[in-house]
Amino acid sequence: MPKFGPTKAAIDLNETHIVPKIPTPIRLQEYGVGLFRAAFTKSALKKALKKDYVTVNGVLATSGTFIRGGEHIELSIPPKAGPKKKLIFPLRVLFEDDYLAVVHKPAGILVSGNSFKTVAKALEGNLRPSGHVDATIPWPVHRLDYATTGILLIGKTSSSIRNLNRMFEDKAIKKTYYAVTIGSMERSGQINAAVDGKASQSEYTQVRSVASERFGQLNLVRLEPRTGRRHQLRQHLSGIGNPILGDQIYGPDNLILRGKGLYLHAHSLQFEHPLAPGEPVELKAPLPLRFTKLFGDDIVWCFFFILLF
Incomplete structure (x- = not known):
């Protein structure tokens, strides 16, 4: 006997999706990432499945449900009290098309999470809606630390978000x-x-x-992480005795540069466009002037080198 989901009368947030023709069956917990704005990430979708908020063709879905094409998927979340405030926070958009976007993340803001002020919550006010058939709310597909500046990749459709997530997992996106x-x-x-x-x-x-x-020697260093662990670059550089300037976690207490922030910048991403295999994309976020100002007469040379690499 099928177990059916909550009735329409009890629903405050109701989102639906009809699955197009797909080449091979895929688990709902993989296919549904980026599909619904109220359960956008993989972890949020898993929670929605555990709470019996998701149905497929009217039957409650589980993490083991497979999607084969043609199904009617519905996310139904009971009402929550209180109005939702909209975040107004201007972001610098470096690139945008119907499938993805790149924004410059400033220091001092989280990429996503439960805080009111996050890049994720500011995206709708900064990006154009996608005109693609599987358009969804724009969402970051990777993270930068709170104090780190630089390039942040955003997916604007469900398929591009899934593909970009897979590319990061497969190390098919080069970060500098x-x-x-x-x-x-x-x-x-x-x-x-x-x-x-x-x-x-x-x-x-x-x-x-x-x-x-004050510091003995300062170095402008180009970094290429081959893996993506949390605080990896910060820990690695500290571990070889060359902590990042302004690092209040991994830097020595007597060399903390207060009030200037962390001197770590995500500069570029290189990958193939997720909806156009074989089409190379290289996107860059200019280096903040506070970096190059530290190197005096070498500032012009620094800019020239970074433009080339």
């Missing part, structure tokens, strides 16, 4: 960062220290260095 580090260091190297017990790898190249009365 720049940081200002403290202390004398090798010109280049690879760091393989585990982060939180997991295998991790980062590569670095010293671009410029300058003597500093």
Whole structure:
């Protein structure tokens, strides 16, 4: 006997989706990522499934439900009290089409989460609605730390969000960062220290260095993380004795630069467009002036190098 979901009378938020023809069956908990604005992420969708908020053809779905094409999926969430405030927060849009967008994340704001002020909640007020058939609310497909600035990739359709998530998992998206580090260091190297017990790898190249009365030496460093652990670059650089300037977690207490923020910047992303395989995309977020100002007369050279690489 099928178990049916809640009645329409009890529903405050009701979203529906009709599955188009798909090549192979896929689990709902994978297919449904980015499908419904009220259960947008994979973890949120799992919670909605556990709470019996999702039905497929009128029957309550589970994490084991497979989608084969043609199904009617419905998300039904009981009412919550209180009006929802809209966040107005201007973001610099670096690129946008119907499938994805790239914005510049400023320091001092979370990418997503339960806080009212997040990049995710500000996206609708900064991006054009997608005209694609599976358009959904725009959503970040990766994270940057609260204090980190730079390039942030956004999906605007359900299919692009799924594809971009898969590309990050498969390491098909190349990320480049720049940081200002403290202390004398090798010109280049690879760091393989585990982060939180997991295998991790980062590569670095010293671009410029300058003597500093307070810090001994400051370095502009180009970084390429090969894995994506939380705080990976910060931990790796601290671990080799070259913490990032302004790092209040992994930097030494006597060398904290207060009031200037963390000198870590997500500079570029390289990947194939998720809806046009074989079409290369390279997107960059300009380096903040506060970085290059530290290197005095070398500022023009720094900008030239970073434009090339």
